Amino acid sequence: CGGTAFPFYFFRYDPKADKWERHPCYGQWNTVARQGDRFFVGGYTVGFLLEWNPFASWTGTAKGNPNSNPRHLTDSEPDINRPHDLLAHPDGKTLVLAGTPAYGFTGGGLLFWDRQTQTKTLLRHTDLLQWHSTMSLVALPNGKLLGGTTTDPGTGGERKATQAELYLLDLATKKLEWHAPLLPGVQSYSDLFYDQRNGLVYGFADRRRFFVFDPTTKRIIHERDTEPEFGLCAWQQGPRVFVTTPNGTIFVLFVRAIAVVDPKTFELRLLARSPVPITAGGDYLDGRIYFASGSHLWSFLVPQP
Numbered sequence: 085c086g087g088t089a090f091p092f093y094f095f096r097y098d099p100k101a102d103k104w105e106r107h108p109c110y111g112q113w114n115t116v117a118r119q120g121d122r123f124f125v126g127g128y129t130v131g132f133l134l135e136w137n138p139f140a141s142w143t144g145t146a147k148g149n150p151n152s153n154p155r156h157l158t159d160s161e162p163d164i165n166r167p168h169d170l171l172a173h174p175d176g177k178t179l180v181l182a183g184t185p186a187y188g189f190t191g192g193g194l195l196f197w198d199r200q201t202q203t204k205t206l207l208r209h210t211d212l213l214q215w216h217s218t219m220s221l222v223a224l225p226n227g228k229l230l231g232g233t234t235t236d237p238g239t240g241g242e243r244k245a246t247q248a249e250l251y252l253l254d255l256a257t258k259k260l261e262w263h264a265p266l267l268p269g270v271q272s273y274s275d276l277f278y279d280q281r282n283g284l285v286y287g288f289a290d291r292r293r294f295f296v297f298d299p300t301t302k303r304i305i306h307e308r309d310t311e312p313e314f315g316l317c318a319w320q321q322g323p324r325v326f327v328t329t330p331n332g333t334i335f336v337l338f339v340r341a342i343a344v345v346d347p348k349t350f351e352l353r354l355l356a357r358s359p360v361p362i363t364a365g366g367d368y369l370d371g372r373i374y375f376a377s378g379s380h381l382w383s384f385l386v387p388q389p
Contacts, residue, residue: 087113110145115170115322126167131160162186163193182218190237192217215244220276232273277326291316306350324365337365
């Protein structure tokens with residue numbers, strides 16, 4: 085399932101039946117995530133958050149109508165205008181939306197939505213890292229979040245921070261516990277992924293610097309420039325660069341290539357060159373990696389060992 089832009093449409097595709105379902109949708113669906121049996125959307129503009137019930141009839145979204153499906157939950161402007169990440173937390177009840185702020189603003193916030201109480205908490209950039217916006221997020225054990233920032237302002241805004249940072253935040257208190265510009269000169273942490281197999285976080289900085297971060301020691305333990313071999317990683321508002329399988333295998337989507345991560349050596353092994361540019365990722369279903377290329381949905385059949 086996903087969304088298109090210009091025009092704005094929701095789509096659902098069943099590969100086994102080769103059947104499509106399409107509906108005009110509410111705004112631009114920048115980020116999507118599943119939690120339990122519900123599907124959530126963080127969209128542009130005003131950083132809206134929607135909840136879709138796939139098991140009920142599609143009615144379309146009417147703001148203020150609680151019986152809509154998808155249902156409008158809340159907005160986040162001016163602190164979030166363009167969502168770049170939507171984290172469905174493993175606790176089963178918390179959603180965290182991140183992105184860049186409204187037009188002319190600098191410094192984006194974080195939206196926390198509690199599904200049990202149906203309430204929101206909206207942090208501003210001054211509550212986190214002033215003049216930064218959060219570009220990428222992952223959930224760590226013990227109720228911690230790892231975030232990667234960008235110095236990019238909202239459209240028409242002015243860049244005020246000099247380099248992006250990684251930070252740790254406590255989910256319960258919503259307070260920052262640590263932050264540092266670990267990779268000198270970086271302006272954006274493009275995407276992050278937590279590997280439960282080894283407790284490490286994989287990430288991309290400025291779309292070309294692949295790194296491995298140890299949350300325990302707060303150190304970068306591996307880094308390489310992947311552009312010469314693979315090109316830039318895929319990017320869009322809500323890029324989904326990392327794609328994982330139920331058994332934990334982790335793939336990386338580049339603009340023109342698909343690779344797999346070795347969890348022991350951190351090497352990236354090329355699986356295929358893409359005949360089309362990968363403009364947004366990415367998900368895995370029944371042995372295939374699905375990704376977007378412009379207005380088309382493509383898939384790659386993963387080779388079996």
